[in-house]
Amino acid sequence: MNKNNIKKKLSPQQCNELIKVLKTRFDKNLKRHKGFEWDKIQAKLEANPAKLWSLNAMEETGGEPDVVGFDKKTGEYIFYDCSPESPKERRSLCYDHDALEKRKEHKPADSAVNMAAEMGIELLTEEQYRELQQLGAFDTKTSSWVKTPADIRKLGGAVFCDRRYNTVFVYHNGAESYYAARGFRGLLRV
Known part of the structure; x- marks a missing residue:
């Protein structure tokens, strides 16, 4: 990641592209998040542009982030880097x-x-x-x-x-x- 080129906000097009990538990964790996509904996750993502920026940084560095849990106390979905090897x-x-x-x-x-x-x-x-x-x-x-x-x-x-x-x-x-x-x-x- 180039520290000098960091913009902490994605364009609407970048957001849409990232959400498509995340949904495809979500659908391919249902065993990681049994019982979760993508629509609820997407709504959370769209309401949190700074979190989308971080997910994009995870994606760009090879992390292949995916939903792996839900914290009932905070109401937050938990994403981990799920790339086969260390990003x-x-x-x-x-x-x-x-x-x-x-x-x-x-x-x-x-x-x-x-x-x-x-x-x-x-x-x-x-x-x-x-x-x-x-x-x-x-x-x-x-x-x-x-x-x-x-x-x-x-x-x-x-x-x-x-x-x-x-x-x-x-x-x-x-x-x-x-x-x-x-x-x-x-x-x-x-």
């Missing part, structure tokens, strides 16, 4: 801004936490990552940073997950590390 345009990132600042040479372009904030989304937690894995096999060749507990981060570490051997694994690394096959998955509440 392509969100890889080779260290964990957060502090980690980015600590790198003296070979700095990555950005950090996962910075990019998520810029997109208006949150990193998945380990628990949410495990919930996603109940919906299919994700990150079988890549890995994804997840929201790291403060006590781990305070000590310089960060947490990431992947799926190998039909099992979800949780790992740690220095927060300043970055790899071509590691990105991050996000969520958005609408």
Whole structure:
């Protein structure tokens, strides 16, 4: 994502195109959202242009966002990145801004936490990552940073997950590390 070209509003045509993409994905993956009605989701999307902008950012960076839940307390639909592998345009990132600042040479372009904030989304937690894995096999060749507990981060570490051997694994690394096959998955509440 080019930070300099960010406009936080989509044109009516962009909104319509994105809604078509999301509806097609919704229809193809009904097991992710049994009992949900697309018309209600679309009404929420149309009433929240800033959320549409964030969903578009998720889409443009390869996240393939889809509805995976509904929060009865807040009345919000929950979208996760559902791309088979960690979103392509969100890889080779260290964990957060502090980690980015600590790198003296070979700095990555950005950090996962910075990019998520810029997109208006949150990193998945380990628990949410495990919930996603109940919906299919994700990150079988890549890995994804997840929201790291403060006590781990305070000590310089960060947490990431992947799926190998039909099992979800949780790992740690220095927060300043970055790899071509590691990105991050996000969520958005609408």
